[in-house]
Amino acid sequence: MMIKRQPLITVEKSLKEITDDICAPVERFPNKAWWCGLLCAKALFIYYLVAIGFVFAYGMGLMGTNHPVGWGTDIVTFVFWIGIGHAGTLISAILFLFRQKWRTSIARTAEAMTVFAVMTAGIFPLIHTGRPWLDFWLIPYPNQRGPMWVNFRSPLLWDVFAVSTYATVSIVFWYIGMVPDFATIRDRATHKVRKLIYGILSLGWRGSARHWSHYEMVYMILAGLATPLVLSVHTIVSFDFAVSGLPGWHTTIFPPYFVAGAIFSGFGMVVTLMTLVRIGFPSFKQYITLDHMEVINKIIMTTGMMVGYAYASEFFIAWYSGNPYETYAFVNRAFGPYAWSYWIMVSCNVLIPQIFWFKAARRSIPIMFVVSIFVNIGMWFERFVITVTSLHRDFLPTNWGQYAWTMWDTSILFGSFGMFLTLFLIYLRIFPAISIAEVKPVRHVGRDGGGHHG
Amino acid sequence: MAKKMSGVLGLWSDESKVLVAARKVREAGFKKFDAITPYPVHGMEEAVGIKRSGIPWVTFGAGLLGGVLGLYFQYWVASVDWPINIGGKPFFSLPAFIPVTFETTVLFAALFSVAAMILVNGLPAVNPKILDPDLTSHKFAILIPNNDVGYSQGKVEDLLKELGADEVRLFYDY
Numbered sequence: 316m317m318i319k320r321q322p323l324i325t326v327e328k329s330l331k332e333i334t335d336d337i338c339a340p341v342e343r344f345p346n347k348a349w350w351c352g353l354l355c356a357k358a359l360f361i362y363y364l365v366a367i368g369f370v371f372a373y374g375m376g377l378m379g380t381n382h383p384v385g386w387g388t389d390i391v392t393f394v395f396w397i398g399i400g401h402a403g404t405l406i407s408a409i410l411f412l413f414r415q416k417w418r419t420s421i422a423r424t425a426e427a428m429t430v431f432a433v434m435t436a437g438i439f440p441l442i443h444t445g446r447p448w449l450d451f452w453l454i455p456y457p458n459q460r461g462p463m464w465v466n467f468r469s470p471l472l473w474d475v476f477a478v479s480t481y482a483t484v485s486i487v488f489w490y491i492g493m494v495p496d497f498a499t500i501r502d503r504a505t506h507k508v509r510k511l512i513y514g515i516l517s518l519g520w521r522g523s524a525r526h527w528s529h530y531e532m533v534y535m536i537l538a539g540l541a542t543p544l545v546l547s548v549h550t551i552v553s554f555d556f557a558v559s560g561l562p563g564w565h566t567t568i569f570p571p572y573f574v575a576g577a578i579f580s581g582f583g584m585v586v587t588l589m590t591l592v593r594i595g596f597p598s599f600k601q602y603i604t605l606d607h608m609e610v611i612n613k614i615i616m617t618t619g620m621m622v623g624y625a626y627a628s629e630f631f632i633a634w635y636s637g638n639p640y641e642t643y644a645f646v647n648r649a650f651g652p653y654a655w656s657y658w659i660m661v662s663c664n665v666l667i668p669q670i671f672w673f674k675a676a677r678r679s680i681p682i683m684f685v686v687s688i689f690v691n692i693g694m695w696f697e698r699f700v701i702t703v704t705s706l707h708r709d710f711l712p713t714n715w716g717q718y719a720w721t722m723w724d725t726s727i728l729f730g731s732f733g734m735f736l737t738l739f740l741i742y743l744r745i746f747p748a749i750s751i752a753e754v755k756p757v758r759h760v761g762r763d764g765g766g767h768h769g
Numbered sequence: 770m771a772k773k774m775s776g777v778l779g780l781w782s783d784e785s786k787v788l789v790a791a792r793k794v795r796e797a798g799f800k801k802f803d804a805i806t807p808y809p810v811h812g813m814e815e816a817v818g819i820k821r822s823g824i825p826w827v828t829f830g831a832g833l834l835g836g837v838l839g840l841y842f843q844y845w846v847a848s849v850d851w852p853i854n855i856g857g858k859p860f861f862s863l864p865a866f867i868p869v870t871f872e873t874t875v876l877f878a879a880l881f882s883v884a885a886m887i888l889v890n891g892l893p894a895v896n897p898k899i900l901d902p903d904l905t906s907h908k909f910a911i912l913i914p915n916n917d918v919g920y921s922q923g924k925v926e927d928l929l930k931e932l933g934a935d936e937v938r939l940f941y942d943y
Contacts, residue, residue: 329907330782330807330906330907331903331906331907334807334906334907455842455846461851462850462851463851464846464847464850464851465846466853466855467843467846467847467862467865467866467869468847468855468856468858468862468865468866470868472869473868473869473872476868476869476872476873477868477872480872480873480875480876483876483879483880484875484876484879487879487880487883488879491883491886495807495808495905498905499807499905499906501905502899502902502903502904502905502906503902503906514896515893518887518892518893518894519892519893519894519895519896519897520892520905521805521894521897521899521904521905522805522806522807522904522905523803523804523805523890524791524803524804524805524806524810524813524814524817524819525803525817525819525890526890526892527806527809527810527813528814528819528821528822529822529824529886529889529890530809530886530890531809531822532821532822532824532825532886533822533824533882533883533885533886536824536825536828536878536879536882537879537882537883540828540875540878540879540882541879543871543875544872544875547868547871547872547875551868554868751807751808752807752808752809753808755807755808756808756809756810756811
């Protein structure tokens with residue numbers, strides 16, 4: 316028996332039509348929906364900058380972090396955004412190494428999501444230091460204080476290296492992928508300024524077979540380097556917690572648990588963004604098809620059950636360890652003062668994605684959009700549960716307390732979405748949102764006589 | 770990059786035809802010819818006779834360098850230049866130094882590989898000559914430079930026409 320492959324592009328297209336379709340959003344004046352989106356996102360972004368300005372000016376006291384909960388919104392939201400980024404690298408690098416051809420049409424935008432999510436995330440530890448004007452102390456540089464160096468034994472410093480390496484490699488990978496497409500836009504440009512800008516971005520690319528040979532090699536190498544890198548990043552983020560001695564944090568399950576959660580939340584964000592891109596650019600529906608969305612939804616459900624397994628496993632080990640502090644930390648999570656956040660987390664991450672057992676739900680845009688929003692909410696609460704519930708009641712009851720959430724926490728949390736969405740909307744307008752040079756070779760997949768190389 | 774070349778080019782609009790043509794041109798004895806395609810065409814490297822890229826060696830060397838430098842720097846900082854007793858741990862705490870060593874390995878490997886690709890491809894090219902704007906969209910070309918083995922303008926033009934080129938013309942200063 317032979318099962319026929321679904322075409323990756325729903326309508327049979329010529330090479331020229333593919334170029335025209337993908338370049339169109341870059342070349343035409345954007346529509347009203349895009350402007351409305353940009354104005355809203357920008358308003359939120361400006362609000363974010365103002366909120367950060369107040370926190371910088373008046374100090375960290377404006378936010379809820381205090382004794383005993385010394386890690387709050389900044390760390391929670393940092394982990395949240397870093398996690399979002401991981402799905403982009405999974406799609407662009409890991410699925411590339413596995414020769415998954417369906418990744419081609421969503422890889423560029425997923426990678427853009429990674430870059431912007433990491434940029435958004437990177438701001439939070441800088442706010443969290445409390446004295447952001449001294450943040451350059453995080454970097455080991457020769458100085459006149461000894462020289463005094465950073466402490467390389469600290470997971471927090473590993474994180475500085477992991478996140479900055481991840482940001483750098485992601486940006487380079489994303490940019491190198493776009494170079495041939497910039498050349499396409501340059502050669503189509505009718506206006507001098509556009510020709511100049513995209514000419515510079517394209518590095519003078521001309522598509523020689525010898526150049527392609529080196530280019531493809533480097534692209535594969537970058538994918539091969541990004542794959543262990545992305546796993547290392549969230550592993551090291553989890554070390555920030557796991558290397559401490561706090562009950563609820565000091566567990567060996569953290570690295571795989573964090574990586575699975577990161578991929579889960581990132582795919583949630585991919586669905587949120589892709590449904591919006593499909594609405595905003597209807598011609599992209601032929602490239603980002605329902606089949607793509609269905610596969611992503613399957614991954615969401617699978618990784619959702621993986622984090623569900625991690626929740627259960629943590630509980631089991633807390634009991635099995637016989638450690639009273641560890642047991643208490645988990646009972647307190649599920650039934651203590653922050654039980655509401657724990658059950659939001661479980662419902663959003665484990666229960667709600669179960670709807671994807673049904674094919675109709677996996678292929679329904681409204682349903683997957685709503686589920687993806689719940690996934691985003693659930694994964695933010697997962698980090699909130701991990702961070703806050705472990706800190707607020709640790710060992711001695713004299714040392715217990717609640718997290719004092721303020722309006723500034725709310726402002727900075729929601730404001731960060733303004734930054735992310737502003738960057739994303741501008742990206743959709745000035746960069747080719749689907750990889751032109753990668754989609755063309757797969758245009759025959761699923762059609763007669765096409766995709767013969769498997 | 771090499772100095773400017775001139776010669777004859779043929780244009781195609783079909784991927785499979787240009788692939789066959791490239792193979793035939795090589796079989797006709799030409800060595801320095803090149804193909805221009807809007808996307809990487811599967812099998813073009815064999816057809817044109819391009820050797821496997823040597824960039825993986827750069828990646829390997831750069832990764833090794835990054836790893837050694839990263840680890841050495843941490844050793845030097847923690848054991849030589851500013852040794853501080855932190856929690857009774859040894860000055861050279863190897864396990865704790867592995868994450869940063871890994872990151873510097875990946876960083877060096879990635880950046881050097883990309884730099885190598887840009888360098889060997891002669892990029893960035895300032896204001897490069899574009900032979901046909903459709904070559905980055907939906908057309909394919911084969912260029913045979915006039916310094917290639919056994920080049921003669923009439924012969925090359927006939928060969929490219931015979932191989933089904935939509936258009937055959939001279940090019941200069943590419």
